[in-house]
Amino acid sequence: MLEFCIKPFEENKGIRWGIVLKGETELAGTIGYHQWVKAGGYHARVGYDLVASYRRRGIMTDALMAVLRYGFETMRLNKVEACTDPRNVASIRLLEKLGFHQDGVLRENTYYHGRFIDEVVFSLLASEWRNVAHAAAELVEPASDGG
Numbered sequence: 001m002l003e004f005c006i007k008p009f010e011e012n013k014g015i016r017w018g019i020v021l022k023g024e025t026e027l028a029g030t031i032g033y034h035q036w037v038k039a040g041g042y043h044a045r046v047g048y049d050l051v052a053s054y055r056r057r058g059i060m061t062d063a064l065m066a067v068l069r070y071g072f073e074t075m076r077l078n079k080v081e082a083c084t085d086p087r088n089v090a091s092i093r094l095l096e097k098l099g100f101h102q103d104g105v106l107r108e109n110t111y112y113h114g115r116f117i118d119e120v121v122f123s124l125l126a127s128e129w130r131n132v133a134h135a136a137a138e139l140v141e142p143a144s145d146g147g
């Protein structure tokens with residue numbers, strides 16, 4: 001796992017972080033960028049995983065928002081792609097909630113558990129991210145009471 005996370009960073013092709021909850025030491029998951037293209041496109045593919053016992057608690061929403069902010073604002077990406085199994089409804093909902101658009105299906109694109117599976121491709125552009133980030137900021141900022 002460490003090699004999977006460290007190697008892309010050493011090769012300057014990606015970056016991956018561990019997800020650990022405040023006050024805990026157990027790794028809840030990982031998230032990061034791979035297939036980072038700097039010349040002629042400035043895009044990368046985001047990938048994430050979360051231990052089953054940590055799912056459905058908003059953890060990945062928060063982690064993906066932070067990683068998207070880093071990608072668009074620090075890495076200066078123009079586009080972030082994500083691929084997911086079409087049966088992974090939770091992942092699809094997460095991507096759609098954060099403004100990703102479905103681009104299409106890559107048929108039998110990945111070999112997983114002894115068989116080829118399709119992948120649904122999603123993308124989010126920098127221009128779209130600004131709207132997502134603005135909407136998210138409004139949700140967490142307290143409303144002014146006028147006084």
